[in-house]
Amino acid sequence: MVNDGAGTARVVLRRVGVGDEEEFVRLARVSAGSHHPWMSLPVTGEDFRFYLGRFADPLAAEGLLVCVRExxxxxxxxxxxxIIRGRFQNGSLAYAAFAPSAGRGYMSEGLGLVLRYAFEELRLHRLEAQIQPGNHDSIRLVRRHGFRYEGLAPELLFIxxxxxxxxxxxxxxxxVEGVAGEPHPTLPVR
Known part of the structure; x- marks a missing residue:
């Protein structure tokens, strides 16, 4: 568990791992229609193992699952x-709900936990989310959590x-109200 099992009444965060392959791939297949054209997730075991490789270095990226507590x-x-350290202390978010659980507020609760984890545990200063203009659900999610709009980036990602x-x-x-944490040791003094 991330944050030693801390979570909301309904969800917890945990790192994605090898043992999640079957469930993750099944859910990605069932959800492919709702994710298209915004993103594509691994729908084969081989693709999932490649996806996991992105998180092999936790200093560069973290793969987290939002799980129903019950x-x-x-x-x-x-x-x-x-994840970039030094003067930037920044990370870039990617996220998606799986269709069987969508619309129940789990991702909103999960994003709240991720913000606390990123700012208090990882000690990042900033998180970014790049969202296609027509992805209204995703835009509503970040707005709900206090993200600010910083502009349009033409032809930013290949999707x-x-x-x-x-x-x-x-x-x-x-x-983020109530977030407390010391600066990361890689932040320069000046």
Missing amino acids: TGVIAGHISINS DGAWRDHERWAITSGM
Whole structure:
């Protein structure tokens, strides 16, 4: 568990691992229609193992699962990618709900936990979310958590066979009420 099992009344976060392959792949297949054209997730074992490789270095990326506390079922995933230390102290979010659990607020609760984890445990200063303009559910999610709109980035990410425009949304540790933590040791004094 991330945060020593801390969570909300309904969800907990945990790191994605090898043992999640079967459930994750099954849920990604069932959810492919709701994820398209915003993102694609691994739908084969081989793709899943490649996906896991992205999180081999926890200093560079973290793959987290939002799980229903009562059942342990995976409701969605949130990853913190492209973690950069030094003067930036930044990470980039990617996330998706799985269709069987969508619309129940689990991802919103999970994102709240990820913000606390990123700012208090990882001691990042800033998180970004790049969202395609038509992905209204995703935009509502980050707005609900206090992210600010920072502009449009034309042709930012290659998704579904083309370079796609993305809105850039961001939040800093100072924007989240009650977040406390020391700066990361890699932050320069000046």
